[in-house]
Amino acid sequence: MKILKIEFENINSLRGEHQIDFTDSPFTESSLFAITGPTGSGKSTLLDVISLALFNQVPRIQSGTTISKADIFKFGAILTRNQKSAKAKVTYQCKIGKFSSEWSISTNKNGALRDHKMEIIDLSSEKLLDLKKSKVPAK
Numbered sequence: 286m287k288i289l290k291i292e293f294e295n296i297n298s299l300r301g302e303h304q305i306d307f308t309d310s311p312f313t314e315s316s317l318f319a320i321t322g323p324t325g326s327g328k329s330t331l332l333d334v335i336s337l338a339l340f341n342q343v344p345r346i347q348s349g350t351t352i353s354k355a356d357i358f359k360f361g362a363i364l365t366r367n368q369k370s371a372k373a374k375v376t377y378q379c380k381i382g383k384f385s386s387e388w389s390i391s392t393n394k395n396g397a398l399r400d401h402k403m404e405i406i407d408l409s410s411e412k413l414l415d416l417k418k419s420k421v422p423a424k
Contacts, residue, residue: 289383290376293334295365299327337363337373337388340422341403351422354398357390364390364398376408383408386421 292304312318320328333343341351346360357363364371370391377384385408390401403418416424 286377286379288335288375288377291331291334291338292374292376293330293372295368295371296334296337296373297327297330297362297365298325299330300365300368305331333363334373335375338375338386341388341401341418342422352401354390354400357398369396 289308290304290306292302293299294302306312320331322328329345333345336342336344337352343352343363346352346356346362352363370389372387372389374385374387377386385406386404387406388401388403391399393399401418403421405414405416405421405424406412407414414424
């Protein structure tokens with residue numbers, strides 16, 4: 286699998302919408318790059334985005350288990366403080382095509398977290414794969 290792009294909104298301390306397109310310069314100019322920056326700048330958050338979008342996991346928070354609403358409250362992580370929604374999306378290419386995997390969560394009108402959503406889109410047909418969210422990480 287080759288990651289082509291990551292997009293996210295309101296993950297950890299990175300408020301708002303962000304994206305990194307690995308098909309653009311300077312990523313296309315070299316086969317190797319490093320994620321660098323001072324403490325708290327969001328380096329680990331980028332890895333969290335990838336892990337959330339593909340597997341509904343954040344290993345530095347709960348190693349080997351999926352993330353639940355209770356974990357988000359307990360650890361005070363993932364959803365940026367005072368925000369009503371968050372998403373993590375990874376676009377990637379593999380042997381069978383190009384796909385986009387997305388994880389998202391939001392609050393209801395009372396401020397309580399709804400269950401997270403997960404989905405995979407086949408980008409060649411632009412169709413959502415017919416999968417229950419619990420089946421997305423294995424796919």
